[in-house]
Amino acid sequence: MRLSYRRALTRALADELARDESVFLLGEDVRVGASMITSGLCRRFGPERVRDTPLSEQAFTSFATGAALAGMRPVVEFQIPSLLFLVFEQIVNHAHKFPLMTGGQCAVPVTYLVPGSGSRTGWAGQHSDHPYPLFAHVGIVTAVPATPADAYGLLVSAIRHDDPVVVFAPAGALDVREDVERLAPVPFGRGVVRRAGDDVTVVAVGHLVHDALAVADELAGQVSVEVFDPRTVYPFDLDGLLASVTRTGRLVVCDDANRSCGIAAEIITSVVERVRLAVPPRRVTRPDGAVLPFAPGLDRAVQPGREALTAAIHHVAKDPT
């Protein structure tokens, strides 16, 4: 079956809404499906379960927390990644902390779905952030699927998970299509080698997996690149990555977040705490403190791209002597 990333998300929502009466959808313009993810769901499941909200992100995020405390499994859609800054307090300080603070009296199974995270060329400074490292930092399960099958599988797992989960669906991956044989839940904390190689391990997050694969193809014959897709940045499949990097001895991490305290920093640290690499690792990220400028050329200039990734791979592939 040929499946697009967007339709994979829609399918995951539809399957879970059909499977479990406690699942419901909450967000802005979800009835009509302005983000093109929830299209058709209201017609099938009704406006009680596909609930349009007023523009009250803080209230509807906490409303979801309360509903989850009472046994529901809400899925909250945010059309704009930066809205996560607005509701960071509600997610981190309440939803995430309740199980521990109550001494295990409750669970808060909420899924936060962010379709179109990262740059959407032309959407400028306030609509183009990719703050998945923030959620990894506070310890919330954070999925960044790269492929349609993973988009389906990780969203299904998120909805069935007993803790809050943020699912970033990068804008750069929404148009990806692939032939899928079988749709199934994807476990958290289990990465996958997208392309086997011997010389350099490239960790790529979300849509950057496709850039890494393209670069690996271009470099074939010069450098044998292994592409590792962690699928969830928290929990992170360190064992899976170590299995790759202990063979290659060389590491590049490609991460569409700001450099300082981005997930690339954490991945590299976790690796070098455990193994000695042949050469110092490299990371390809947005710059420190990046604000995405509007003009397309400026926007592209601050995103981690194939050129920078190619240069980083060449750099680490050089003989250490």
Add this chain to the structure above:
Amino acid sequence: MTGADPVGLYRTVRLIRRFEQRAIDLVRAGQIVGGIHPYLGQEGIAAGVCAALRPTDLVTGTHRGHGHVLAKGADPARTMAELCGRETGLNRGRGGSMHAADLSVGVLGANAIVGAAGAILTGAVWAHRRRGDDVVGATFFGDGAVNEGMLLEAFNLAALWRVPVLFVCENNGYATTMPVAGAVAGTITGRAAAFDMPATVVDGQDPEAVHAVAAAAVARIRAGGGPELVEAQTYRFDAHHTFEHVVRLDYRPPEEVAAGRARDPVDIQGDRLAPHRRAQVDAEVEATVDAAVAFALAGPEPDPAGALDHLYASGLTARAGGGQG
């Protein structure tokens, strides 16, 4: 519940009063670390509102939250143990004074972020209603919370979706040290009016008056009338937080404090009882609170090996923070 139970209301306000006084003693003795926000003076509100609720109804409290937790029916002994950070506490010592919760009696938790709990309670009540449970909720907050956007958003959601929630504003005149006059443009009830929510002002020092207003509002809410607001006007007898016992903050004129303390909910309700009955309740409460303190202090401190127990309900485990690599 319709008619007030004068003895029951008195027992609750007296219990909260003595619980708080003993908790302050335990703060001074170093048995409660981090201090508490005493509910002294405001007991009539929690007592009156919770007496109008059923055991299956839900409440959320505030950082000044012991009264709500006790009035809704949590065990005083396990509540005191929680304040003392013991394994035997309501939250196994993981929550403390500001986060005491007992979901088994409908207390979704004291919540220490001002204005944050209203939307959470609204969602929880909505979810129960969807399942067909005849549940209503009451969310307590102070006068400071009426300037928090997220609470006003919760007013809107609850009113828009007609979620059966009673918003209870405990107006004690001050958000920490900021007087209402310096912080609130318009009025508290005017905020409810903006969302077409009925609002009632009540004397928060009179437990029976609070109960009467709350019972009437809860009956309307339960019957499908939509959310309402009650503004209970009250006075905080003690510090904002026990740190004020050490660091004196000059923001309430002594004559104002004296006038406020003159209207004591424990005496207002106690005077409605025959003296021997009041003495009998006092003795019962004293025994309960003595037992609570003894239970709390006898409880073991949690094992540090379990410091991150319950971080994830899913059973996910976090990496340790030490130098293990």
